Amino acid sequence: MSTSTITELETLLAELGLKTPIPQFPAADVLRKPLDIARCYLADVFSEISESDVENAYHSINGPNNIPMGDLAVVLPKLVHGADANVLAFELMQKFPAESPLFLLPFPEGVHLLIMFRPQTLPRLFLPYINDRKESYGRDAVLGLLDPSSPDSGRKKLVIEFSSPNIASEFQGKHLRSTILGAFICNLYESMGWDVTKLNYLGDWGKPIGLLGVGWEKFGSEELFQADPAGHLLEINHKINDLFVPEQVASKKARDDKKDSAEIESQGLFAERNAFFKRMEEGDEAALAFWKRVRDNGIQNYTRFYNRLNVSFDEYSGESQVSPETMTEVEQILKSKDICEESGGAWIVDLKKHGGRAGVAIIRDRAGSTTYLLRDLAAVLERHKKYAFDSMIYVVASDHNTHFSRLFKILELMDMSDLANKLQHVSFNAASQLSEKVGHGEYTLDGILDKCQSAVEESLQGNPERATLLEVAKGTSDLGVAALLAQELSARRASDHGFDVSRMTSFEPGTGLDLQYWYARVCDSIKILSNGASSSDNDVAALEDEDEANLLRSLVQYPEVTHLAYKTLEPAGVMVYLFNITAQLCSYFEAGRDIPKSADLPLYEATRVVLESGLKLLGIKPLAG
The missing domain is CATH 3.30.1360.70 (Arginyl tRNA synthetase N-terminal domain)
Incomplete structure (x- = not known):
């Protein structure tokens, strides 16, 4: 029924x-x-x-x-x-x-x-309930409606910014974590009926690009660039930053000693960096040609990596795409409302004077160049005009907490509280072992996935029975991604968690491979039973022993889990829930049910529905033999 x-x-x-x-x-x-x-x-x-x-x-x-x-x-x-x-x-x-x-x-x-x-009522009510809904079970499209009482009212719009690496430097662990968390949040909102636009807001403008430009002029080689664009630019970045660090240390010491750092920053690499960026802002052809090469190469390199992660973006935006006219509009509003003031040649907002706690925010530096904050303020206005979003989420590490506090507060001071209230910073701990490894040694942009994949292959060689069930030849790369995603999404956002490739690519309980194995095993059992068979009411009534009842009672909880995740934007609860399901499956099979019987089919179907939905929600491609 x-x-x-x-x-x-x-x-x-x-x-x-x-x-x-x-x-x-x-x-x-x-x-x-x-x-x-x-x-x-x-x-x-x-x-x-x-x-x-x-x-x-x-x-x-x-x-x-x-x-x-x-x-x-x-x-x-x-x-x-x-x-x-x-x-x-x-x-x-x-x-x-x-x-x-x-x-x-x-x-x-x-x-x-x-x-x-x-127990007698449990399967008769809830097995049909789950199996009727199939992939829609655990979803709630009403949450994404502009008017929940009217299905024809249209969907609410979410703009979500995530990953957002700086193209002038290496892809860091925090960018990978942002990518994984951001993709999960996109899946979550889409499952709840929202119209989601995914943005990758590249750090493709500003003084870091200026410093890389100086590095290119000192160390660049056209031959090495043609052979390995990404690798050569990263090598230049390391060399120029090694030279720049002593100057940065001297500037910081001057500020710490309550001295003016202007003299230090008016010479050396500070001056060269600022001059190169100034050329970019003034439209210098050579400077812009270099910037474009770096940007195009970065997008090409990142796109290939995102494809391996099964992550896509609707738009590659960036600081460079923010129009000067909108930045001027922001500055005019700030000045007309006496929010912005001149200080030492720079234009600043002293937030303490306006009831804020985030100190002094620089809008335009003393060299006259735009800042990241000014570009971000203008980007908010442009995105709202373009997308008319109901909500915008930034998935950015906690080391940017002060930046977003300033951004939201300044929008309020601009009499844009309604817009500011639509913005949310979803932060996460930037200091994890993942962050320490990515970009170093073997753990390069592609290297981390290569290492996961090779570790998966070793793990499967030691588990031939599981390898056969998962049809290794078809899914080794996806299993490597599943291992990485399961480990990252198991940790709460604020967690400073570990990073152990050998453990994450094992079949231990609580790993991505274990999840994939039990999903595949359930699908295999369904294949065995599904040859034209159908269950009767008597079959359903037979699902009354303790193991079966506990599994079904857990399946009934799935919509509660997804709705809680929607409120908290924490993936860890979904992962813990799925690991609990697989633990119950393990107990269920160990209790002598390794040979499925026809009465189990509705329960297997319901289990498959939940596992498949949960895996897809987390961005993990379900694999079945």
Whole structure:
């Protein structure tokens, strides 16, 4: 029986012995979140037996912290304010309907009353629910509607900026982490119905390009560039930066000693760098020709790498693409509102004078050149005009926290609070072992994926049975990417996490290869059973032992997991959830079910639906033998 509409769902619920229509609550979405069905009926029961407000009863019901201990948890102090939890728990247990077709009798744990689904009802309700929805299970397109009450209202627009390396220097670990996290957030918003535009905002302008230009004039070789463009530019970058570091140290020391650093920065490589960038801003043909070569080479190099990661962008933008007219517009607004002031030849915003905490922001330096902040302010205005976005997310490491605080505050000072409120900085820890490795030794832009792939091949050679199931010849490179993504997305954004290639490319629980193996094994079992077979109601009713019930109860939680990820933009919760599913599969098969039986088919199908959806959400290409 289908459960795709309210009418169909209520018909099934009535057959299971539940009263219909389903109790109504504004926060409930029974067609997309199966636990909301249970919340509605449970709130109706607890409102009656505790004599509390029905809405309050609904909002006192949480998901479980530990699925084997319960499917739902009622927070007793929230249900009845000021009540003694122990006394209230006893009273409610006494009054709870013993013959509920959906729930077993509740049991207390601290300030919670835990409730479990009745095993006989569990598969009859939730297996059809999951398998009817297939790839839409766990998604919620209503969240992306301009008007949730009107499907024809159009979709909300998200612009998301991520990866965004600086083309004048090497691709760093923080850029790789931004790429992986940003792609996940794109997938997440698209699964929730948003219209997503993916931007790679390259650091392709400014004084770092000026310094690289000086390096090219000193160390550049046309022959070496033609042989290895990216490698030669990186070599030049290292050489010129080695020469520049002592001058930077001297300038910083002067500032630390409360002295004027202007004299130091008016000579040497400081002066040469500033002069080259000034030539770029003034349209010097030779300087712009060099810049264009660097930019084109960078985009070509990065695009190839992103393709290996299965990541794509709708637009390669960059600081160079921001129009001078828009920057002038920003400056005029700042000056007309007395937000910007001159200081030592530079134009600054002293945010402390305007209630901010982010110190002094430089809009145009004393050489008259534009700054990254000015270009970013102008970029926001241009993007809003171009895309009319409802939200814009920057996925950038935490070392840019001050920059974004300044950006948002200055927009507010420009009387653009509505625009500033649409912006969000999703930060992450820039100091991880990944950041320490990328760009060094073997861990170059492509080298890190090559190393993952070769480690996967070694791992598969030691696991011939799993290698056969995964059809290695077709998917080794994808397995290497899966290993990397699973390790990075398992860590919370603020985490300073480890980076162990040998561990991430093993079949240990909690790795990308283990996820792919169990997905492939489920698909293989479905193939064995699917030769024209179909399950009957009696088959579904047989799914009642503990291992089967625990697996299905976990599958029911999937929409809760995706909705929480949508709120927090943390991928780690999705990874932990999927690892829990595979751990249950391992237990399930070890309990003697290595030979699938026909009654298992609906459960395998539901498991495949959830694993495949979760993998795709994380950017991991599901592989099956």
